[in-house]
Amino acid sequence: MALTNASAGDPAKSSLTPYNADFFNLHRGASSLCLFPTATEQVSEILKYCNKEMLAVVPQGGNTGVSGGANPVFDEIIINTSKMNQIRSFNDISGIAVVDAGVILESLDNYLEPLGYTVPLDLGAKGSCQLGGNVSTNAGGLRLMRFGNLHGNVLGLEVVLPDGTILDNLSTLRKDNTGYDLKQLFIGAEGTLGLITGVSLLTPRRPKSVNLAMLALDSFEDIQKAFVMAKEDLSEILSAFEFWDDASMNLVKRVTLPDATYPIEAKSKFYALLETQGSRQEHDQEKLDAYLSRVMEADVAHDGVIAQDAKQIQALWQWRETIPEAIVKSGTAMTYDVSMDVKLLYKMVEDAKKHYNDRGLLGDGNVYYNVIGFGHVGDGNLHIMANIKGFDYSVQKDMDRFVYDWAIKHKGSITAEHGVGVAKVGYMEECKSEPQLRLMRSIKHALDPHGIMNPYKVVPGVLDV
């Protein structure tokens, strides 16, 4: 098999560097072998061999993950799926697509566009992330509140098990209750139980009409009120409900959009962005107008703006979408992805600020600065971010500790949509009960008794079954 692009030598200097390191260069392994199979049978042969020889492997898709789940920790063999990139079939009556794991999310969406369908998930990384990786990390994204998660939208998977067995579970059926729903095991398992080679995905109709509005609000309580009202008035067409705070807004203005004018003139504590997707422009517009009047009259929002065309839609989205970039450009960035009860969503940010302020560590020029909060209200998903002075490891660990403790204490999740990978495996024993961990280890042990699949990730202490 001529599957490798490089082999021995110093990995740091080799052509393998892009595969050994993640996008942010936070997680970096020293693999000297990256394989690029082009067919499921090749993956099967590779894993059969590795399982027999007890060689550890790490499955890798578009390498856009942020928890180090797709990078080697030491010298694991990388199995990269990017050369498995064929759209196998599409059924234009049921809307079901069957694709290779290496198909890029945006490529599938482009393929579906002229057929009137769209992919049910939308992520910042859509131009390079791959379907197999999306499924392996149970990717969430902006429109989960509308289309639901991948546990509902993935209809079948083709998976190569650690011993090389090809598990063809590539169903195209929406309803099938013949026994355990095996594919579910691999959704979100981050490649620790098998390597996904094929995906069967239910795709919804492409919306004929998209509308976008931005609101200015005084408090996070008002954000919640505006969200409930949006679910009431916009119900089936509401496709995204995002929020961010004034610190995020000002940071974006300063760093990523210095030439743009603020979309809403009067300063406010909070901003919300709501998107509708429907089948009839005038109906959606009418519903959105009525909603906006209602939130303003009820004094929930004190200002608002509706995008008038596709260009304005894009311009408004930028205020939300470039927040992470603004933080990254402002210094050493700490970024977190947590979820919790919507009512508590912003309290974490307030408590973090108070925590560091009380200790005299918060603010411009100080240890912690640019502490901001934003996220997906509809999914209870908060992205709290901050800059820290220099590259002080203890300062980083301190913020990790604060955020994770807070999330666990409030029954939240320390990783809403970014996965555990290697970044958070050390916290799993704190956020999961002993029965949960024991069951995870049993499953891992049952499927991968030699522990060759993506070791050191997701499940702590897998060998202590």
Added chain:
Amino acid sequence: MALTNASAGDPAKSSLTPYNADFFNLHRGASSLCLFPTATEQVSEILKYCNKEMLAVVPQGGNTGVSGGANPVFDEIIINTSKMNQIRSFNDISGIAVVDAGVILESLDNYLEPLGYTVPLDLGAKGSCQLGGNVSTNAGGLRLMRFGNLHGNVLGLEVVLPDGTILDNLSTLRKDNTGYDLKQLFIGAEGTLGLITGVSLLTPRRPKSVNLAMLALDSFEDIQKAFVMAKEDLSEILSAFEFWDDASMNLVKRVTLPDATYPIEAKSKFYALLETQGSRQEHDQEKLDAYLSRVMEADVAHDGVIAQDAKQIQALWQWRETIPEAIVKSGTAMTYDVSMDVKLLYKMVEDAKKHYNDRGLLGDGNVYYNVIGFGHVGDGNLHIMANIKGFDYSVQKDMDRFVYDWAIKHKGSITAEHGVGVAKVGYMEECKSEPQLRLMRSIKHALDPHGIMNPYKVVPGVLDV
């Protein structure tokens, strides 16, 4: 613990009969003990004891299943959840309900109604089926095409494992990627891996407007065209798309609705019922009117009728909903629940008719009569039903054989939404590959090493790991 309602004696004559037999009296066990725990801790104690003593148990909810999954096969101990029926919490911002397993589906919906929410599934048995059973059988129903399946809508489960361990996985988070999504294992496992005691469910907003239309069409090809056009025009408000054939229609007229006039005058080969659910009556009506004009002008449907009020909606639904009753009242009933590619959905019925006709066995007064087809087009789910003469077992087996062979040959499912239970476990080796069966057995073995949970169901040969 005073948990039992009866004990020794002849089970057939005891007060246990309703728990030993299923609704259709097709599956019947001889248990002499039915326990009615009122708390999770009691379930834990029961299972701990049964696991130690190697006593087999069968979890039972509303006992509305049709595959014998909730009834004992021999003398297993029945654990009935009906006395665990509290709604634990409801979050009116996120729409997340946490309930005991024994809460009746309709009770939860009644609770949610004044709060503006609804349950995301709708079944004929809603007045007596329980949430725990719905989850255990991965119930589908009429509105799956709109709200998605339970793998997407269930956010967390509390499960008692066979050894008595309480697995508290009762998350109320929409996004949580901390490790394997353990709850997925128990959704659709029909109580063979553990006993579900609590369910966390995402509920959608209750629709403010419901519309219903019936169409008359000439062929199943036209049904498919009408379905695709409905997805185009009604997209986000389409909540059900059902179909049935003329044989179903005439049977209903004769047996269950003799006094009703046909809703559509001219006779037709096929009928479709489409329902919309939305937030604005006039918008939904306008979309539906436009859709109906389009399908008529395109000669896809040749007649149609729209319900004018709630009473007419109910009357139209009856033509679809009483089909099973009409078959059951017409003699010994054979009912099947299969799914396959939408394009093939009705071909199974045509082939079945041809198969029995060629052998001179089809028609009034003959061995097989009233062979009809109807189902959920949106989910590729067909219910094929027939009457057979007398109670001839070989005649029944012959039809089983035909239907299951056909479904397996065409890559369909032999049980779309009714589960495997004991009724279809004998066919599992034909419809699943060896790797799939091996993996199911490994999971069963890892979670239930003594095999006490609902034995003889779902997974064939569980002891041959």
